Amino acid sequence: MKEIKNTEKLILFEESTKSVKKIYRQNKEDEKKEKVLIYSFIKGNIDYEYDGEKIKKIIIENSDQFPNFISPYGYGFSERSLNNFLRYNFNDDKIDTIVLSESKSSSRNKTQLILNYDDIESLIKSINQEQRACNDTKKILIKNLIVDIFPDVNFDHSETNNNKDLILRNLNDKLIEKLTADEIQKLGEFYVKATRKFKAGHIIKKMTAGLMKNAQILSLQEIIIKYEKLLKENPAESEWQKFFDEYITLFDSRYVHKINYKNIATGITKYPDLVLVDIYGYIDFYELKKSGTDLIQYDKSHKTWFWSKDVSMVIAQVSDYLQKSKENALSYAKAIKDETETDTEQGLEVNIINPRAIIVIGHTKQLDTEKKRNHFKNLRESLKDIEFVLYDELLERLKNLLDTIKIDK
Structure with a gap:
C-alpha cells in the first residue's frame, strides 16, 4: 500500500492488484491511524463506499473520474441536503445501491437506483437557487423591518421572491x-x-x-x-351573523351586494341581520336564529303541530320588515342609493317589489317523524314571501354546490 496524496487533514493510500485498485483514507488526527476504504476501481467502474442507513454503495458507471458533485475523499455528495437525504431519509428497504450514469436515463433496476448526471446537476442547481433565494429573502425581510420601524434610515422597501424559476417551481x-x-x-x-x-x-x-x-x-x-x-x-346568534356577513356572497352567487341597513334612514329601530341585493337588484332580508331553536310544538287538543313561540316571534318580526319596506319602497330605495354612492361610483339601484325574508333557523333532526316533517312542510309553505332554511339543509346545499363545481371543472 502506497501513499498517493497528502492534504492538511488526510492522507490517501492506494492498494492495487491485477484487477482491482482500492483507495483508502487516513485522518491525521486519528491516533489509531485507521485506514478507511473510500472506493475501488473495478471493471471500468468506481465502487464508492457509502454509509447511508439504507444505501451502502454508489457506483460511478463507466468512469475513472469523479463527477464534480461527488467528494473524492469518501464523504458522499458535495451538496449537503442531497447527501443528508440519501444518507438518513431515504427509507426504501429494497434499494441499497445508487448508480451514477452519464448515458442511462434515471430509473430503477431491482435494488439499484440509477441517476443520470444531468438530473443530479439540475437538482443541485435548483437547490442552490432555492438557497440563494432564501438568503436573499432573509436579507430583504430584515431590511424591510428596519425600514418599517425606522423610516428615516436610508433603505428602500423591497419586494421578496422575484425569482421566476423559484416561483414557477412552487x-x-x-x-x-x-x-x-x-x-x-x-x-x-x-x-x-x-x-x-x-x-x-x-x-x-x-x-x-x-x-x-x-x-x-x-x-x-x-x-x-x-x-x-x-x-x-351551536353558538349564539351573533356568531352566525358574523359568519353570514363574511361569507354569504361567496357561497350564494345570487347576491352581489350587502347593505349596511343601520345607516339608512327608514323610520324603524329594529333591523334585519342581513340585507342583500341580488344580481337583478331585488332585496332579500335575512334573519338568523340559533341552530338549536325549537321549530314546532304539539297541540294535544287538536292533535296537530304549530309554530313554536320563538319561530312565531321571528315570523312576526320579518313580516314587519316586509310590510315597512313595501310601504316606504320609494324612500327606502332612494336612501339605499344615497348611502351607497361614492365619489367615483353611482349608488345602487334596488327594486323593492315583493321583497323576500329568509329565516335561517333550527335543524332537521327535530323533525324525527313523518308526521312532524309533513306538518313542518305545510307550515313553511303557507307563508307568503317568507322562506325557511334549516342550518343542515344549507350545509347540504354547500356540499352539493362544491361537488357540482368539481364535476364541471
Whole structure:
C-alpha cells in the first residue's frame, strides 16, 4: 500500500492488484491511524463506499473520474441536503445501491437506483437557487423591518421572491391546498395583470375561468369547514351573523351586494341581520336564529303541530320588515342609493317589489317523524314571501354546490 496524496487533514493510500485498485483514507488526527476504504476501481467502474442507513454503495458507471458533485475523499455528495437525504431519509428497504450514469436515463433496476448526471446537476442547481433565494429573502425581510420601524434610515422597501424559476417551481397542487380564499384572490389579481401582456384572448379567457373555478372550490372548502364547526358548537346568534356577513356572497352567487341597513334612514329601530341585493337588484332580508331553536310544538287538543313561540316571534318580526319596506319602497330605495354612492361610483339601484325574508333557523333532526316533517312542510309553505332554511339543509346545499363545481371543472 502506497501513499498517493497528502492534504492538511488526510492522507490517501492506494492498494492495487491485477484487477482491482482500492483507495483508502487516513485522518491525521486519528491516533489509531485507521485506514478507511473510500472506493475501488473495478471493471471500468468506481465502487464508492457509502454509509447511508439504507444505501451502502454508489457506483460511478463507466468512469475513472469523479463527477464534480461527488467528494473524492469518501464523504458522499458535495451538496449537503442531497447527501443528508440519501444518507438518513431515504427509507426504501429494497434499494441499497445508487448508480451514477452519464448515458442511462434515471430509473430503477431491482435494488439499484440509477441517476443520470444531468438530473443530479439540475437538482443541485435548483437547490442552490432555492438557497440563494432564501438568503436573499432573509436579507430583504430584515431590511424591510428596519425600514418599517425606522423610516428615516436610508433603505428602500423591497419586494421578496422575484425569482421566476423559484416561483414557477412552487406552483403545484400542494400549494393550492394550503392557500386561503384571500390568497387565491391575490393570485387572481396578479394573473389578470399578467395576462394584459399578451393578446391571445381565447387563452386568457380559458385560464381565467380555470383560475376562478379553483378559487371557488377553495373558498367553498374553507366555508364548509367553518360552517360545520359552528353547527357542531351551536353558538349564539351573533356568531352566525358574523359568519353570514363574511361569507354569504361567496357561497350564494345570487347576491352581489350587502347593505349596511343601520345607516339608512327608514323610520324603524329594529333591523334585519342581513340585507342583500341580488344580481337583478331585488332585496332579500335575512334573519338568523340559533341552530338549536325549537321549530314546532304539539297541540294535544287538536292533535296537530304549530309554530313554536320563538319561530312565531321571528315570523312576526320579518313580516314587519316586509310590510315597512313595501310601504316606504320609494324612500327606502332612494336612501339605499344615497348611502351607497361614492365619489367615483353611482349608488345602487334596488327594486323593492315583493321583497323576500329568509329565516335561517333550527335543524332537521327535530323533525324525527313523518308526521312532524309533513306538518313542518305545510307550515313553511303557507307563508307568503317568507322562506325557511334549516342550518343542515344549507350545509347540504354547500356540499352539493362544491361537488357540482368539481364535476364541471
